[in-house]
Amino acid sequence: MAFPHDRYRRLRRTEALRRLVAETRLSPADFVYPIFVSELVSQPTPITAMPGIHNYPVKAAAQEAARAFKLGIPAVILFGTPKQKDATGSAALKRDGVIQQAVQEIKSLTPEICVVTDVCMCEYTDHGHCGVIKDGAVDNDATIELLALQAVSHAKAGADIVAPSDMMDGRVAAIRRGLDEEGLEERAIMSYAAKYCSAFYGPFREAAGSAPQFGNRRGYQMDPPNAREALKEIAADIEEGADIVMVKPALAYLDIISKAKDEFDVPLAAFNVSGEYSMVKLAAREGIADEKRLTLEIVTAIKRAGADIIISYHAPEIAEWLG
């Protein structure tokens, strides 16, 4: 049967009808809220490239996490900036490091919240690369040992989920082994499984001060033209023990999210990254887009593509809009 028997407009006629037949529904529970914690600031400090987002000192980060949790957002993911950086990122492993302190502070203020920590070296190394350098390039096998130590340190501080974002080979297995050896077998791993080398990360680098001082990350992050390779990366991470896998960025990679959803049975996260966030904010500021509609359309598309979990700087405002 076709027109005039079928008329698709019948179910689009009113707001209530459209709500009734919506195939994709957003909830605050879909979201993880990223929070920047910095030892370099003594009060919340705006990040110019990301209107509305701040670098927080530890105590204020805990208050920001509590605010998100009260809005119905179940989880936060933490990114840290240490006071001192060095060649091997040693501040990442300190028991009283910025993230370790933040996890404890967040958990003591809001014990029920799920705390995810970003596990990588680039925020802690003076050269800004995601691991230790040997002969001018990041040394894979030395780096994954450090990442395992960093993950254990976060988990000991109370992190529920550790999230390696470095894109070294074999790091999920190394982290799983490290956690298990320390009796932390119940802490989960969310791997940045398909992380592309993307220009959409630009604003984040201002926030975390993590731009590489030489070269770029193309030697370890994925090349944007590749989709089959993403599925191999994701399969490898699940095989190594990832409990949740992630595609990053989200908006320009909806096809990857969709393929991953079809292929794998573990929870799938998508990172609605800084550049995606800032584009919306700047377009709204210029008056060329309706901010609320644009934001909700983007995150709905990410969920429709197949993401079970959406990591987004918009999370608190979305939770407020959803009421």
Ligand SMILES: [Zn+2]
């Ligand atoms: Zn990194």
